[in-house]
Amino acid sequence: MADRFKDRVAFVTGGSRGIGKGIAKHLAVEGAKIAVxxxxxxxxxEVEAEFKExxxxxxxxVADVSDFSQVEDAMQEAYKRFGSIDILVNNAGVIKDNMLFKMTAEDWDTVMNVHLKGSFNAAKAAQKYMVESxxxxIINxxxxxxxxxxxxxxxxxxKAGLQGFTKTLAIELGKFGITANAVAPGFIETEMTKQTAERVGISFEEMIRLSVQNIPVGRSGHPEDIANAVAFFADEKSSFVSxxxxxxAGGPRN
Structure with missing residues (x-):
């Protein structure tokens, strides 16, 4: 499978750790050139050294997805280096969890800017190259x-907004040979879920144990589980799936 994505270029946002890194590594091992x-x-x-090794x-x-000019510049540099932008994975994320009565406007805006505006910025920058080719x-x-x-x-x-965004991109960009799909992870062992454990005041091990109780397949998820699903959508053969x-999530939902 090392040539599954040969000559393809994948642009992954938030790809230095966790799910993003898992996706980037998976696509790279299967032949893609990666921009993160x-x-x-x-x-x-750290991820650069790991890939090089x-x-x-x-x-x-280094770029902030909520700033269009930064994303556009990075996309242009990746295009100049590799010659195309074939796969976009909008993975960059942040959590600012709190109950509604405690949640601040800044908590709300930060999450919207990274997840929604960030995905909009990256998709807008990438579609130019994709339409041309x-x-x-596009995988959100x-x-x-x-x-x-x-x-x-x-x-x-x-995250619900991203699903509507995905479906709209599929409608608008389909005629250009571009598909848009979304992967919705359940409980995945990452730095982000460790933050959630800290917020609720339990150990990460206890959080995993409690989560697994509600997962039909009886185990927690790992970044590679998400990478496998992303690779399916990223495949050239998935052209009729959009x-x-x-x-x-190890079941209908967890």
Whole structure:
């Protein structure tokens, strides 16, 4: 499968850690050239060293997805380096969890800006290259929280919004050979879910144990589980699958 994405270029936002890194690594191992943007410079340097050690091609740039000019500049640099933008994975995310009566306007705006505006910015920048080449795969990372989750009014709203965004992109861009789909993870062991455990005041191990009780397949998820679903949508052979949301949660939802 090392040539599954040969000659394809994948642009992954928030790709320095967790799910984003897992997706970037998976696509790279299967032959894609990878561009990753993130605001965490230290994590970017670490992932760059890791890719280099494994002989995988990677472009990185510190960029804030909520700033269109930064995203556009990074996209242009990746295009100049690799020659195309074929796959976009809108993964960049942040959590500012709180019950509604405690949630601040800043908590709300930060989450909307990263998840929704960030995905809009990256899709707008990428579609130019995809339309020109008459080929593209846009994959947005949603969440089971889109169905509602206590303490996540902002995050749930943003993740639900991404699903509507996905379906609209599919309608608008389909005639250009571009598909748009979304992957909605359930409980995945990442730095972000560790933050959630801290917020609710339990150990990460206890959070995993409690979560697994409600997951039909009887285990928690890992970044590679999401990467597998993303790779399906990113595949050239998935050209008749567009506007879909797949819940990767070990069951109908967790």
């Amino acid at each position: 943007i993130d605001i965490n410079e230290e994590a970017l340097q 494994e002989g995988l091609e990677l472009y990185t740039k 008459k080929y593209g795969r 990372i949603s969440s089971t929280s889109a169905l509602g989750n206590r303490g996540q009014a902002n995050y749930a709203t943003a 506007g879909q949301v797949i819940y990767v």
